[in-house]
Amino acid sequence: MKTNKIKSSLIVAKKLIPFIATKTEDELSSELVARFELYPENTRRPVNKILFRNDYFQLTYSMKKKDLVISSRGDIVYSAIPYDTARNYIQRATIQYLLHPEEVREYIKMHKGNLEKYIMLSIFQATKKRVDKNSFEVKQAYNAIFQNPLFEIQILGRLLQHDETGPISANLAGKFLFSENVNTGISEYIFEYHNFVVQLTKSLPITTDGKSVKLLETNLLKRSLANNRNKDKFLTYKSDIKPALSLVPQAEKVNTENPIIIAKQSLNLNDKPILRSRSGKEISEVRKNYIPHSVHPKESEKYFENVLSTENTNLLNVVSDVHTIDGNLPFINRNFNILVGDISDSRATNGDIKGIYVIGNHELVDVLPDNNNIDELQGKKWSLFWNSKWFKQLLENPDESWHMLPVGNHRFYEVVKVELEKRFPQLNVLHNNHIVHEGIRYIGLTIPVALVKRKDEQQKFILKSLKELLNNDYDIPTIIVSHAPLFNELSMLSIKSKAYNKDYNLSEPKIEKLFKEYNIIGAIHGHHHIPASSGQSKIVKFASKELFVVCSIYSKMNTGFELMNLINPKLTN
Template identity: 60%
Template structure:
């Protein structure tokens, strides 16, 4: 057998077999316990109680928690904070003192919301230092279930912008009692503790994963509830009814003062429908409210290898400071940002393609000279007139246009290595930067041929060097953190080029980094996935006030 034949044979070993379904042993034994699974070919129940169920999707091998039909999350119409509140609940179980610190850090923000909340209820205008506001703030600290909810609201505030709708139900104890959220939260905490004690799971409030071994990576467990978590300090602080529900897996008793009884559609369905029909939505955009709130988080970041993307800086400056090594995965600037001190690597996204163009509308001026060779292309015309349309027309990432974009970015970021289908070695790790500004699903075959060709050239003969691949848009669905339930998810963007997976198997590729989809930091900034016959990491670290970067070093060390 020739060397080429041996290489092809090694690669073939890692190619997926058609229609192959691998049911994790920990779940397979539970499928038969639930009769409903006989008529469910895809979503199989593996654990449930009165209000929630854990299901396993046999198509994409994923786990998810969902409510059983009768349970209502919130009586507040269009309440979008459920995942944030669930994640805050998990963090409370893991580190109640951390949740309290988060609340105290945001005291000024909470007081502003309380001023607006009191006005919404009573029409009374009070100041932030008034007795009414101090009393309402203390009420939050005295009620753990409300404290968890407010923490979730603040996480949403920091990631998506200020809140405006039904603030009283979200921040005032007396009004929050009517929303039913405390009852929902009590049952949710009850369920996740039961589930993690029954199955080898990690739950962060949004994502559910199986533990790979009896000694899982501590980095994975840091923000996840599992059987290894010590929740005793949190239990001691929660209301007695919630403690009993968790400890004994019994239905929660009802105490009107705390109101941990959930809202059920069977009892309140007509009332909730009437409330929604007559609901008048608030129309204040978060951007208009943002100036009223200060950023209480530090802009300084001391990560040794700091990963960020989708910063979209609008004031000409980066909104964070890190003087170590940074990995910027595109869409950094919307205001011609310059930073001559930041060090690291940078791959371009879609917004860089616009941000580097001259501001003058007169294309006859000298500043347009270097761009004139692209004027004849439809995609370039669209880029200057209708950027949203241009994103579907852009050339594949080896086009000369991206070289000119790199020149412009290099002038603004003198100490950054702008990797336009190039590699750089830093502290023994090879970083390959691929130019994939957007997910060109319509050109999937051509894009993946470009990826395979470029990786073959850049990986070369050194199969042992630890390697990380960085791009703005994810390479394809298999190496993306975007959830299949997202509106942005396109099921067609799959890896159809077997040579890519074989390449991942053959070389010491530790993981990939991407941005593009604006996945909230609270959702998950990294995951371990199976690809190329091995486990590797996927990191997506979108900028927000609560996330000025992800520390890649610990993840690299665990992989190496």
């Protein structure tokens, strides 16, 4: 019985709790090393050391990155649906279900209209039958969501993905119809993941939100969890999860006569969850021959309703890459906003929003005269640039002009700044300038794109600008804001991303020297459209100290990142 398995996982072995409450970070690191001895294979693992594991998952500590990661041990398959990209969302949903099962249900019900659309499309994909939202089939499928907690968790994960990245379109039947979903293996994966995180947090002072994993004792995390907004997202050994555990199915009987169905092909499995050691070859074949049939979210977005509030109350609200197309900002924040470029593709205006704004590459097109009005373009303001090859390309085909743009001290950007200030009169457009807000100095550098082939020229500009703007004031806490990241070392872009270029690294040592000498506490950028699910901030070691890096891409769910959560610990330290 799986209930017995869960109950047994809650029994905390004394030998697995070498530390619980008030250790310092230095003491913790030494105790982590002591735990390595529990797993003999760690002697053969120079980098990723095992700290805790069960049959399917493990917690490892990277000796290089100094961070913790929960990962599959390699055999369990998350989903038999080809290219299912929602694993991180569903793991986040698992944690939220453990912490707040009733709130999860309310969140799902709030999306009823959107779920009905998904179910209608799912029924069509599975049967080629068209039904309306009031049909018996749709009502039955909608009610089925709340009959099985493991399926309910999946639906929450899909809705988190929907709200963050836009409507889903591929393989809908397996995602939204319980009758089809039972053949995907996802419920079994969730059960084992859920089982592991319960064991883990009851055995070690670990906190997780389904993606990041931290030691509970770190001062930064303590302060972060003190903020109610964050505390409710993380599972720890103190979390009350009894209400959620009581709802998990008491037994999952394995029906060996009902094979896993993948794209109309069957895998005859003897047990669940799906294991690569049993079915990896068949799954690989299906995925190799899979023809994607998804629709771009931008095309299907008009059929779905935004049910989330567009207003947030962040004190320091970081947003980038909004790309609004209707002339309005699609979010509301009445406090201090940090807009990190590419805000508008429709000449948006707003007389109320306050804060700072740095120039992105899309602003360069957005401020140009409507329909490239020739008379206006030949006026005094724009005629200065008319003969420049990059400007002609910007007018004709912007996407082919980005690599040609002038480095950020060019007078063209002064014109862009003036135009933006007309549209956003209460924002400070920081074109290689700075302001001080509530004791923090914000330096805004104009870096619309990552000029990799002209990196030396760009880094000379960065060095010169920082020297002038830091202005020998070594003590004031300072944050550097730019649309494209300064360089790889202070970028949220993953090395695994197709957009990553190793040559965009820092090659000017004098810049690092400035970071060492001055009280620079972090950097903010946008540009790369990094999904919020990948994380909106990280702590990096640079110039012999720890700095935060933030990249907060706008989405319907993510209307901004609260920078105050990162600034407060820095100021305290």
